[in-house]
Amino acid sequence: MPPPAPPVSPLPAPLPAPVLPADATTTGLAFHRLVYARRRSGWWTPLAVGALGIAFYAVLMVIALVVIFIAASADPSLLDRLMTLATNPTIDAGDPVILAFLLGTIVLMLPCYQLASLIVNGKRVGLISSAAGRLRWRWLLQCGLVALVLYAVSALVSLLIPGEAAAAAAPHPLWLVSLVLILLLVPLQSAAExxxxxxxxxxxxxxxxxxxAFAILLPVPLFVLGHMYDILGQLGVGLFAVAAGWLTWRTGGLEAAIALHVVNNLSGFLLSLAAGTDPTASETGLVSFVFSLVLIVGYTGVVEAILRRRAAQGRPLPRTLVLTPPVAASAPAAPAASAFR
Structure with a gap:
């Protein structure tokens, strides 16, 4: 009599395929939905990225403060100048140390966010920049040129408007160092924000x-609160935030918003360095507000015109990411991108 056959172990049931939202496989993920294209996209991942990024930032700030205290041993007035910022938060563009500290503390937010996103969400960290999975440098430079031309025209027009003559400021002995720091750090600071x-x-x-609309409008109050201006200044900042959010969604990436932010901040810091004034002055005149309004609306309109022209020429800017529907597998896998739109 033959021996009984050994029992056959049942095959393990395949794991369920990751569930994607409908827009991921049909119209494509817009910029604000790109987390669904990452390896981990649970509801908790944005909170984990924020918490981890804050932890990284706290560590870097402690290191920065240690460096400041070491530098203060060579320049005792440095601590006094930093303490003055607590009661009178103004920036002296001609003071390279204070300039580097204030701009540098904002720049540090960028690597903290990138590293936290990589750890929590996994690879394809370039999706925090655009739907193309990277920063689109050619598009960034094109938008930067548009913003630069508009700001140059605005400066020329402002010279034709009669106003009070600004008092000539004595050049700061370290103005050249401040100039180099502005050119290096302000673009990074603007991009970090x-x-x-x-x-x-x-x-x-x-x-x-x-x-x-939720993704565009809900961050606006936080951005406004981060800029301590008067009512006209706050309105201008709010308008900027709405335009930057809309451009980010409309173009599928951060490039258009970064370009506008960089040119705006560079012009402000360079003019302040030349005039010896505070680039973050809280008072905004009506004329300055009108100029800001025209620049933001004009820039947004020009970018929209470029987008439509590209589409009419058959080379639209990819602004969404279409994913291939996942299949059940023995191990979880990240959704694969199939096309840009």
Whole structure:
């Protein structure tokens, strides 16, 4: 009599395929929804990225403060100048140390966010920049040129408007050092703010709420609160935030918002260095507000015209990411991108 056959172990049931939202495989993920294209996209991931990014930032700030205290041993007045900022938060563009400290503390937010996103969400960290999975440098430079031309025209027009003559300021002995720092750090500072307010916050809200209006408008109050201006200045900042959010969603990336932010901040810091004034002055005149309004609306209109022209020429700017529907597998896998739109 033959021996009984050994029992056959049943095959393990395949794991369920990751569930993607409908827009991921049909119309494509807009910028604020790109977290769904990452390896991990659970509802908790935006909170984890924020918590980890804050932890990284706290560590870097401690290191920066240690460096400041070491530098203060060579220049005792440095601590006094830093303490003055607590009661009178103004920036002396001619003071390279204070300039580097204030701009540098904002720049540090960018690597903290990038590293936290990589750890929590996995690879394809370039999706925090655009739907193309990278920063589109050619598009960034094109938008930067548009902003530069508009600001140059605005400066020329402002010279034709009669006003009070500004008093000539004595050049700061270290103005050249400040100039180099402004040219190096202000673009990074502007980009860091865009990655946080239009990148992280928009994609955080987009993970929970699908409609782009939520992702565009909800971060605006936080951005406004970060700029201590008068009522006209706050209105201008709010308008900027709405335009930057809309441009980010409309173009599928941060490049247009970064370009506008960089040119705006560079012009402000360079003019302040030349005039010896505070680039973050809280008082905004009516004429300055009108100029700001015209520049933001004009820039947004020109970018929209470029987008439509590209589409008419058959080379539209990719602004969404279409994913291939996942299949059940024995191990979880990240959704694969199939096409840009």
């Amino acid at each position: 865009e990655y946080i307010f239009r990148g992280y916050l928009m994609q955080t809200i987009g993970r929970w709420l699908r409609h782009p």
